[in-house]
Amino acid sequence: MNTYLETAENIYKEAALKPDVGLCCTTTPIWQFPELEIPRIMLDMNYGCGSTVNPRDLVNNPSILYVGIGGGMELLQFSYFSRNAGAIIGVDPVNEMIDACATNLIEAEKLNPWFKKEFVNIKNGTALDLPIDNESIDVAAQNCLFNIFNTEDLKKALNEIYRVLKPHGRLVLSDPICDISIPENLKNDEKLRALCLSGALSLTDYLDVISSAGFGTVEIRARRPYRILDPNNYNTEKFIYIESVEICAIKDPIPMDGPCVFTGKTAIYFGDKEYFDDKAGHVMIKNQPLAICDKTANEINHLNRGDIFISESTYFYDGGGCC
Numbered sequence: 129m130n131t132y133l134e135t136a137e138n139i140y141k142e143a144a145l146k147p148d149v150g151l152c153c154t155t156t157p158i159w160q161f162p163e164l165e166i167p168r169i170m171l172d173m174n175y176g177c178g179s180t181v182n183p184r185d186l187v188n189n190p191s192i193l194y195v196g197i198g199g200g201m202e203l204l205q206f207s208y209f210s211r212n213a214g215a216i217i218g219v220d221p222v223n224e225m226i227d228a229c230a231t232n233l234i235e236a237e238k239l240n241p242w243f244k245k246e247f248v249n250i251k252n253g254t255a256l257d258l259p260i261d262n263e264s265i266d267v268a269a270q271n272c273l274f275n276i277f278n279t280e281d282l283k284k285a286l287n288e289i290y291r292v293l294k295p296h297g298r299l300v301l302s303d304p305i306c307d308i309s310i311p312e313n314l315k316n317d318e319k320l321r322a323l324c325l326s327g328a329l330s331l332t333d334y335l336d337v338i339s340s341a342g343f344g345t346v347e348i349r350a351r352r353p354y355r356i357l358d359p360n361n362y363n364t365e366k367f368i369y370i371e372s373v374e375i376c377a378i379k380d381p382i383p384m385d386g387p388c389v390f391t392g393k394t395a396i397y398f399g400d401k402e403y404f405d406d407k408a409g410h411v412m413i414k415n416q417p418l419a420i421c422d423k424t425a426n427e428i429n430h431l432n433r434g435d436i437f438i439s440e441s442t443y444f445y446d447g448g449g450c451c
């Protein structure tokens with residue numbers, strides 16, 4: 129195994145044996161649902177940088193895969209929507225993390241009468257070679273893990289997720305991103321990488337690897353401040369601003385003209401007709417906002433019309449729209 133992967137496993141072994149509240153940082157409020165009580169220890173072991181749980185993805189008791197389990201908080205939140213034995217599979221290579229998570233799920237069972245620990249099946253394994261059958265999963269999730277991987281391993285991990293997802297299944301992820309290039313010395317610092325501080329790609333590069341894995345629809349659901357690496361505290365001359373992003377990538381076929389990537393752009397037609405039809409599959413009712421993917425935004429922009437407004441990306445896309 130590559131040494132940086134071993135370093136990561138060792139760091140999370142420590143974080144399993146002794147919860148480290150500040151390990152990863154998130155400004156995301158923790159999802160609370162009726163009759164869901166999250167044990168304190170799961171909150172202390174929240175090593176994510178956002179949320180991957182979205183009720184919109186979780187209709188009809190989906191089969192769920194969660195890679196890199198941490199203290200199990202999101203396993204519990206996913207269980208809320210899929211209450212069958214083995215409906216949620218967790219995969220992690222760190223035995224100590226698996227044990228801690230299993231203990232935390234027993235605690236969750238005591239606090240939540242609806243929850244049975246049998247809903248969750250935890251397997252020892254790695255994101256790079258998932259112990260999961262082809263096309264068996266509806267929703268796969270990872271939170272603050274893939275950024276640790278170098279580009280070659282990231283591609284492997286995404287290919288593995290793609291392999292196990294059913295057609296139209298979805299990968300939901302939360303990960304750090306950084307739009308300036310992180311200096312090589314920090315990138316190669318195995319500890320910083322493992323702590324989710326120096327492996328981040330730019331959003332554009334991250335979207336490229338996701339699309340290259342075959343996902344035909346990609347949604348950016350949130351983008352937030354995450355961390356600062358500054359010259360006083362890190363071995364860097366430049367000030368580095370890291371964000372976190374929540375993405376949903378859907379295993380739809382890739383259209384001939386490329387994947388549909390929704391970054392939160394919206395079009396509004398305000399001309400003198402009832403609607404505008406671009407004859408390419410997009411009909412805009414007058415004065416009604418229509419969520420559009422970046423490809424459609426580009427096409428409409430090229431029409432050079434004075435009666436269609438297209439917003440900037442909000443990075444807050446929540447469904448619906450053109451494609």
Ligand SMILES: C[S@@+](CC[C@H](N)C(=O)[O-])C[C@H]1O[C@@H](n2cnc3c(N)ncnc32)[C@H](O)[C@@H]1O
Nearest residue numbers: 140174175176196197198222225254255271272
């Ligand atoms: C930053 S923590 C995130 C934990 C969890 N997703 C959360 O949001 O709290 C990374 C997790 O990935 C696990 N991990 C480390 N290397 C892994 C690998 N190669 N494949 C899968 N999981 C891995 C760690 O043991 C740890 O549970």
